[in-house]
Amino acid sequence: MNWAYLLRRLALFFLTVWFAATINFFIPRISGQNPVEQRLMQRAISGGTVQSGMQAMIEEYNRKFGLDRPLLAQYITYLQDVSRGNFNYSIADYPRTVSSVIADALPWTIGLLGMATIIMFLLGSLIGGLMAWPNLPRFAQFLLTPFIALSAVPYYLLGLILLYFFAFKNQWLPLFGGYSPMSVPEWSWSFALDISKHAFLPAISIVLAGIGGWALSMRGMMLTVLGEDYMVLAEAKGLKQKTLFLHYALRNAILPQITSLVLSLGFIISGSVLVEVIFNYPGIGSVLYHAIRGFDYFLIQGIVFTVVVAIAFGALVLDLILPLLDPRIGYGSR
Secondary structure (H helix, E strand, O other), X not given: OOHHHHHHHHHHHHHHHHHHHHHHHHHHHHOOOOHHHHHHHHHHHHOOOOOOOHHXXXXXXXXXXXXOOOHHHHHHHHHHHHHOOOOOEOOOOOOOEHHHHHHHHHHHHHHHHHHHHHHHHHHHHHHHHHHHOOXXXXXXXXXXXXXXXXXXXXXXXXXXXXXXXXXHHOOOOOOOOOOOOOOOOOOOHHHHHHHHHHHHHHHHHHHHHHHHHHHHHHHHHHHHXXXXXXXXXXXXXXXXXXXXXXXXXXXXXXXXXXXXXXXXHHHHHHOOHHHHHHOOOOOHHHHHHHHHHOOOHHHHHHHHHHHHHHHHHHHHHHHHHHHHHOOOOOOOOO
8 A cells, every 4th residue: 555645635635624624614705794682683583572582682692502602713713622622512402512413413324324235236236237238138238217217206205105105194104203203212123113114104205216327327337338348258258148248247337336435425414305395304403404494504504514524524535436346446556
């Protein structure tokens, strides 16, 4: 391994994280609006009254959240807190911290979108590779069309259709939530089955809407690989079709797919906002939606920063593992 290249990539990673943290800090403050004031006014309006002593409450909460300090002092404190994983308190759910809110929602999103993304990648890559294979039966060549048609449908709209048919009309699956209201979270097969039932509809809506894109990109890469010299040589040697497909064509065509997969796994942390809101799923997407509605910009900052770090880390891991997958790629060496 080229250690100089590794150090450069690590330096770039930390520079990206610092830049993201800086932008994440200053953009909400450019508007000049006070999040505490916005939140208190929203609660007062929703209650139908204007509370007395509002200004005193705003000043007290500003002091509690550190918003009364000079901007430079806030920035330095913010960087110190972020380096320790501390994103301050949630304005809407005070006295809960942003870190605890994210920690509670993150496993739900990773479980849902992680499995959905991996399923889309595996099935899409396999279907796309088969669609480009010349010895495929004619009837199988029409399998790609339905998936491409489904990829044109937004996954939240597809989720609404599935929700109406499977949960509302026929009541085969739950309507909303991550688990049944009367269930107690525990490590048991019954609770795991309950979670699976609630996650099935949001997961299948994401998979059906995304598998066509993976299949189409894989089909294009397979078509370029089929004309390579090593494929012609392998066919001339009389190798079996299974060996040609798996060890020569698919193995070389899937490398760009792996790049897309790693970057997609980074975006998993952001959650699928509309799908989670439609199914009332307790993931990061739902938390972000309610944070935006509640002017909870400490929570918004924490989620955005976590997403940026996840994507930057995914890109770093990708740069390190690609040379292991393809020896033709070097670690920045000439």
